[in-house]
Amino acid sequence: MISKQKMKVVYGLMVYFLVVGVLCYAAFPVSPPEEPMRIMFKVTAGKVLFDHYAHTSETAYGLSCWDCHHHPLDDDAALIACGECHTANETAEQPPDICGDCHEPDEIEDTPIIKRSDAFHQGCIECHQAFEAGPIECAACHMMM
């Protein structure tokens, strides 16, 4: 049997850990940095972990933001998630909502926007081929089973 004195210590420790746990969860939530470090794309062909930091860091590949975020060129408005414009499915009906931030509807009525998977495949593979660096095979990016 555990003595009452020891049980008080046990209960005290339990309350202590509970308070510390709740406080740490509440006070130090894990929030995404302003500029992504790595992005996990969850797609049917298998997840892709894209190292955003390695692509942009001067000590690694040192790409300019506008090498990938291409529209509008050299404008901070382009620094948004790729999927905002390049949606998951082919959209023939109407352009994504975000286009309306800068354009009138009739101005972009017939503007083709390729879907997200095509944009990634095109953008990544062309760049990797041009620099003769980086993967171009499916299984070199996608975590395939």
Next chain:
Amino acid sequence: MNNPKKLIVSHAPFIHIGSSIPQMSLHIILAALPAVILGGMFRFGASAVAVVSFSIATAMLWEIAINLVSKKPVSVGDGNAAVIGLIFAMLLPATAPWWFVLTGTFIAIVIGKQIFGGMGSNPFNPVALAIAILMISWGDFLDFDEMYRHFQFDFIPTYPLTAVKHFGLDAIEPVRLMDLLLGRQIGGIGATFGIGLILGGVYLMIRGFIRWEISLSFLGGVFITALIFNIIDPSRFASPFFHLLTGYTLVAAFFLAPEDSSSPVNFIPMLIYGAVGGMMTILIRNIGAYVDGAILSILLINLLNPLLDKIRPKTLGKVA
């Protein structure tokens, strides 16, 4: 009255290390602390503190709750719930959400342990069971690549086992064994710091709180199986040292496999139990669907435990 120093002898097999359950729990917690503090808390700070503290507290709370519901004496004083909470937290990423921890400790304490009658009656390791159920239910929260995507590291920021499974040996070419020993890899809060885990495990084995036969045969099973794969195709399968120091291998060897209730007690069964666990870990990693096979292999050997315990010395004497 029972004399507390007197060992009541029942039928074989039996073993007594002269220590109480609260003492054993305390020593297991102490053995785990280097890996948790130096490997997890120093690297991830308050996030890791949150997960570990919340896990220990909720495991104890679930234990009290189930004791009250089942109208049994409160057993939280034996420290076993705290041990389960701590080991469970060791396997989680430092960014695990609170509800994930709360659900996991519920599964471990209530479904993994108390439903079977409490400590000593559970057929499966409660922590392994909880992780396995969470892995199947919300696998993304145990995907370390995804859970640590917001963190910057001064080493390769990908989970070594995922890298080698999906992208081959080239992906882990820059990984040095010393990095793995020093915890310069991503993984569970208390599963990355190899030296800390080895020190903790050796301490527990020397003090007799875990059976060396199980831990060493588990590691031996991992090493030999990984070595065979590596010899067969060194361009595809990683070295045995890599497998020893990545994923959940060391936690499984020192903190999961030797759990009293779900492991055998005789010499030969312990060796088989550990070796099969190590072997299955590598089989699942190298040719199975899952990235790390340690958890599932622990559950598998737990399942074998009653059968293995049939291998025992003949009883002396005869029934009249």
